[in-house]
Amino acid sequence: MPELPEVETIVRQLRKQLVGQQIKKVKILRPSQWKQNNPKSVEKVLKHKTIQSINRRAKFIYIDFEDDCQLVIHLRMSGKLIWSDSDPKIDKYSRTIFYFTSGSSLQFNDTRALGTLVFLLPEKKDNWQTKLGLEPLGEDLDFEKLQELIQKSKLDMKSFLLDQSKVAGIGNIYAGEILFLAGIHPERKALTLTEKEIEKLRNTITLVLQLAVDKMGTSLGDGASNFRSLYNIEGEFQKMIMVYDREGEQCFKCKAPIFRIKQKGRSSYFCGECQQ
């Protein structure tokens, strides 16, 4: 499932391939995934546009064109972007295909079809998505701001980390790993965290996400949600997973069993000994 590190991996690879490419044709095979747009008009309007830059914010991919229009892609849980130097390899999960004048192609392939694409005119770019919180990669995760958010939140810590309007880009796998490594129980109420714990959490968020980016993401789960990068290659971070999907197995630190609980309908995995 693509979270921040997986999306960052894809974005870095896309940047190398896509900047300067001109769109020859767009073929939309699953129109319902295009939000706020008429799919037929999108196919027409994207034609001949040249890509200027690729960026990421949270788990969103932003593709900017030379005429200041923008394409935003969200992979949700099973979305994949697959590059080909020639024609794409179409299967039943191919949802939108981008053909370039160079002969290369990019396909948006998405088993569960929950991913979204949005085309935005320049004047629409600023005001269409819900508010995104602090960007956790690099030096942007400011301690004071994080502390303020945590201390005024009534959420438990797992829900806090998943709330994109607080810290943006963390999903179910990394939220669980971060809480394990920070030694914080997923049901801990945010406002009960000590200053020391908040500092530990801040460091752990940055460390885990940066390490996962270095490992080019986590490839775990069933075929549908099992991450692959732009060239269909697995990440490496699954080798370092401590708690996710390990219910009943031994904690790698203390040998106690890993528990699974449900919070807001999502699975949380944790060690009852290491996380108080």
Added chain:
DNA sequence: AATCGTTCCTGATAGC
């Protein structure tokens, strides 16, 4: 303003 439950989708898996 913050938080919660529901919805979207489909392959895998569990249960009968």
Added chain:
DNA sequence: TGCTATCAGGAACGAT
């Protein structure tokens, strides 16, 4: 065997 029910996940949305 073959069927049905449930689950997984992120974010938008409406309700509280």
